[in-house]
Amino acid sequence: MISIKKVSKWYGEFQVLKQCCTEISKGEVVVVCGPSGSGKSTLVKCVNGLEAFQEGEILFDGVSVGARHTNLSKLRSRVGMVFQHFELFPHLKVIQNLTIAQCKVLGRGNQEATEKGLKLLEMVDLSAHAQKFPAQLSGGQQQRVAIARALAMDPVAMLFDEPTSALDPEMIKEVLDVMVKLATEGMTMMVITHEMGFAREVANRVIFMDHGEIVEDRAKTDFFSSPGTDRAQQFLSKILSHRA
Amino acid sequence: MYQFDWSSIPGALPFLWQGMVRTLEITGVAIVVGIVLGTLIALLRLSKNWILSSTAALYVNGFRSIPLVMVLLWFYLLVPQFISRLIGRPAIDIRLLSAFVAFALFEASYYAEIIRAGIQSVSRGQASAASALGMTSGQAMRLIVLPQAFRRMIPLLLTQAIILFQDTSLVYVIGLAEFFGIAYNTGNRDGTLVEMILFAGAVYFVISFGASMLVRTLQGKLAS
Numbered sequence: 001m002i003s004i005k006k007v008s009k010w011y012g013e014f015q016v017l018k019q020c021c022t023e024i025s026k027g028e029v030v031v032v033c034g035p036s037g038s039g040k041s042t043l044v045k046c047v048n049g050l051e052a053f054q055e056g057e058i059l060f061d062g063v064s065v066g067a068r069h070t071n072l073s074k075l076r077s078r079v080g081m082v083f084q085h086f087e088l089f090p091h092l093k094v095i096q097n098l099t100i101a102q103c104k105v106l107g108r109g110n111q112e113a114t115e116k117g118l119k120l121l122e123m124v125d126l127s128a129h130a131q132k133f134p135a136q137l138s139g140g141q142q143q144r145v146a147i148a149r150a151l152a153m154d155p156v157a158m159l160f161d162e163p164t165s166a167l168d169p170e171m172i173k174e175v176l177d178v179m180v181k182l183a184t185e186g187m188t189m190m191v192i193t194h195e196m197g198f199a200r201e202v203a204n205r206v207i208f209m210d211h212g213e214i215v216e217d218r219a220k221t222d223f224f225s226s227p228g229t230d231r232a233q234q235f236l237s238k239i240l241s242h243r244a
Numbered sequence: 245m246y247q248f249d250w251s252s253i254p255g256a257l258p259f260l261w262q263g264m265v266r267t268l269e270i271t272g273v274a275i276v277v278g279i280v281l282g283t284l285i286a287l288l289r290l291s292k293n294w295i296l297s298s299t300a301a302l303y304v305n306g307f308r309s310i311p312l313v314m315v316l317l318w319f320y321l322l323v324p325q326f327i328s329r330l331i332g333r334p335a336i337d338i339r340l341l342s343a344f345v346a347f348a349l350f351e352a353s354y355y356a357e358i359i360r361a362g363i364q365s366v367s368r369g370q371a372s373a374a375s376a377l378g379m380t381s382g383q384a385m386r387l388i389v390l391p392q393a394f395r396r397m398i399p400l401l402l403t404q405a406i407i408l409f410q411d412t413s414l415v416y417v418i419g420l421a422e423f424f425g426i427a428y429n430t431g432n433r434d435g436t437l438v439e440m441i442l443f444a445g446a447v448y449f450v451i452s453f454g455a456s457m458l459v460r461t462l463q464g465k466l467a468s
Contacts (some may be wrong), residue, residue: 051373077378087373091391100387101377155378 001026001155001188009042016042017053018212024157029189030201031220034209035116035235044159045211047190048072048079061156068070077105080150080158084166086142088134094121094145095130098152098197100123106153113152120148124178140171147178157188164195200224208232252434253443254449256426263426264447270422271409277348279401279404279407287385289360294344307353312346313414319346320418339420343412351408358400362393399463406455410448423447 002024009017016039024030025026032040045051049056049065049072058065063075089097096116102108108116121127126137134142143163150158151228160179164172176198183189193199199206199220206223207218208231216232218224227233288300307315318464319342366389374384394401421429424444431440 036337048376050375071377073375073380076376081373083369083373083376087369089370089373089388089392091395094398101374101379104383105378107251143278149377231303 001028001061002190003059003060004047006058007046007053007058009039009046009051009053009055011173016212017046018044020058020134020152020209020212020214022207022214022217024188024190026188027186028204029183029187029191029202030205030207031203032190032192032207032209033196033199033235033239034244035193038209040207040209041161044161044190045196048076048081049207050076057082057114058145059153073105077101077153078156080147080153082143082146082150082158082163084162086139086166086208087136088142088146088149090134092133093130094132094134095136096104097134098144098149101149102235103154107124116152117148121137121145123181124148125174125196138171143167143171144178145176147182151182153194157190158182160189160191160193162192162194164193196224196240208235245398246438247441249436250439250443252430252436253439254406255293256430256434256440259426260423260444260447263421263423266340266421267409267412267423270347270415271405273344274347274351274408274412275405278355279342279359281348281357282354283390283452285352285356286359286363290363304353304356307350308357312350312411313417315350316343316346316414319343321400339418342418343415343420343422347408348410351404354404355401358397358403358404359393362397362400363389366392395466399459400456402455402459402462406452406459409455410452413448 004020004022007017007020008015018039020039020043022154032044034040036161042051046053047060047065049070053066056066060075060079064070065072065075088094089100092100095114095117097127098120099110099113102113102116103110118127118130121130124147126144126148129137129141129145134145137145147163162181164175167175176195177190179189179198180202191198191203203220206216206218206220207214208223208227208229210231215229216227218228222228223232224236227236285300285303288296289304291297291300321337323342323345324338362386370388370392371381371384374388375381379387412422414424416428417423419425427440427444428437431437434440
């Protein structure tokens with residue numbers, strides 16, 4: 001589904017991604033973790049072309065993301081993305097947040113889009129808030145709306161860029177619950193998170209990045225039982241002891 | 245002490261009213277064209293293509309470095325001559341059109357800067373989110389960024405409109421009969437220039453002050 005081959009990226013002189021390689025197959029849930037500045041967010045944004053890269057190749061469902069002739073808008077409409085800071089459209093009501101791209105990008109009629117939107121709001125347990133504006137919702141609610149907004153496009157895969165790190169602790173669970181539900185329904189997911197509980201519960205694999213490199217890319221059980229590198233071990237001990 | 249003679253004002257009111265209509269016409273055209281053109285220039289200025297962005301910057305800086313009176317006179321004196329030479333016909337009286345064009349082009353340069361700042365005040369994440377949903381950059385700008393930017397800019401746009409409304413009095417230099425010009429000429433004719441100018445000033449004050457109170461209320465509402 002997503003294949004990342006020797007991807008490198010520079011900001012000027014500074015190399016943010018170094019020869020990153022990995023594969024994510026259909027239905028797989030991959031958690032990406034690593035210290036801040038390790039390039040994980042950049043890598044995920046390269047997958048839907050929000051960030052350009054200079055070397056290597058990324059294939060999404062067989063389409064080359066970096067190629068000049070690729071219609072990026074069309075590709076992005078098939079990849080859902082959830083941001084750290086939600087990025088709901090504040091001038092639109094919750095339901096309009098869910099319908100605008102359906103109507104303008106996929107060409108769905110207003111009624112069809114609204115029906116779809118309401119169904120998804122029900123799935124994230126926010127039906128009662130359809131007519132509100134985003135600012136009237138809590139952070140956790142906003143992030144659930146953002147997930148529903150991405151799902152409204154019927155994506156074949158979902159990218160999550162630290163979806164819970166801007167949330168107050170008591171709201172993290174409600175967002176993770178939605179993500180777990182998605183994972184168990186078979187959605188292909190690439191998730192940047194430090195929520196190792198989530199990784200243990202639903203991830204197939206864990207990728208550990210540091211200094212722009214993919215340092216580890218292993219099955220979940222292997223990663224947690226015996227991280228292969230010192231760097232990963234140190235990182236894990238830091239975030240796990242902090243959370244215990 | 246100076247003896248005020250207000251007696252000529254009631255009789256002049258119908259003419260003054262016609263002048264006010266003209267003033268409002270010029271203001272209205274300049275606001276509408278200025279905002280549309282200003283948005284376009286702001287978008288060009290933010291473009292990654294340096295030819296487009298520097299052309300827009302030249303436009304903005306050019307108009308902002310010239311007194312409005314000059315622009316008015318150019319469009320009144322030079323442009324008609326130039327066009328008449330171009331099409332080989334005698335110049336026609338296009339004072340009103342000159343005023344429309346001059347104000348619209350001039351205001352566009354001011355609006356462009358307000359609008360550019362407004363666009364830049366919308367976080368980049370909004371455009372990213374729109375792109376991530378598959379919108380083209382044009383759709384993201386039109387449907388997501390601009391509506392938010394305009395909402396934030398409304399007080400500034402209105403304040404600029406009030407300044408513009410006062411600036412329209414400058415068209416008296418091209419002899420166009422708008423509110424101030426009519427007040428001036430009537431006063432001159434009847435020997436009541438002081439009274440007329442005071443009256444005209446009071447009218448400008450009441451309208452402008454009323455409008456800025458309105459802006460302030462609106463600002464409070466938008467902030468909450």
